Amino acid sequence: MGFLSVLSFAHKLVSERLTPGDIAVDATAGTGADTLFLAKACGMKGHVFSFDIQQQALDLTQARMAKEESGLIAEVTLLNTSHARMEQELPVNVHGQVAAVMFNLGYLPAEGADPALITVPDSTIPALEAGLRLLRPRGVLTAVLYPGHPGGEIEAAAVEDWAKALPASMGQTIIYRQLQRPSAPYLVAVDRK
Numbered sequence: 001m002g003f004l005s006v007l008s009f010a011h012k013l014v015s016e017r018l019t020p021g022d023i024a025v026d027a028t029a030g031t032g033a034d035t036l037f038l039a040k041a042c043g044m045k046g047h048v049f050s051f052d053i054q055q056q057a058l059d060l061t062q063a064r065m066a067k068e069e070s071g072l073i074a075e076v077t078l079l080n081t082s083h084a085r086m087e088q089e090l091p092v093n094v095h096g097q098v099a100a101v102m103f104n105l106g107y108l109p110a111e112g113a114d115p116a117l118i119t120v121p122d123s124t125i126p127a128l129e130a131g132l133r134l135l136r137p138r139g140v141l142t143a144v145l146y147p148g149h150p151g152g153e154i155e156a157a158a159v160e161d162w163a164k165a166l167p168a169s170m171g172q173t174i175i176y177r178q179l180q181r182p183s184a185p186y187l188v189a190v191d192r193k
């Protein structure tokens, strides 16, 4: 059976913190899997803000949401802009109230998408910083890292360094990684103090 996959473990950490009515952020909408997961967990009174720089990703996310019965999941706001703008894009009244921020880095896993269009440390690190500031106390931030593709290793190392250097007064950071497969995706998570 083995341990939980990295994505399942990220969902587990987040679902343990979310309750109906919560606000959450998907920093990398992609095909919308995490947005849908967050929308279900936040429930009909909740709100999910979902970012992606590619319209194709937001269209895929929108299509995924459209299959759900409306009224049962959270309101979802799709934002076609960089996650580095998270603080400017979220209403001021939800700053410090966000229960979870999820990052799934790398490229859009969809037909016809440009695999060279990947997340990069120059925007990922400011976005992580912003995500942390938006979280409420005991909120959780997750980042799935992909060291196996070109550029992914540098980004994964940058995120790890960022998490290691985070003052304990800001939160506790952990890593979830299969040690025998250095190129496999892995997870860094922050429990906000």
Ligand SMILES: C[S@@+](CC[C@H](N)C(=O)[O-])C[C@H]1O[C@@H](n2cnc3c(N)ncnc32)[C@H](O)[C@@H]1O
Residues within 6 Å of the ligand: 027, 028, 029, 030, 031, 032, 033, 034, 035, 051, 052, 053, 054, 057, 081, 082, 083, 084, 104, 105, 106, 107, 108, 109, 117, 118, 119, 120, 123, 124
């Ligand atoms: C690995 S995919 C996300 C997978 C997604 N969570 C899913 O369930 O399908 C990474 C996404 O990050 C997006 N991305 C790249 N740079 C970004 C940025 N600066 N801000 C927001 N999204 C970005 C890409 O367009 C891509 O769709």
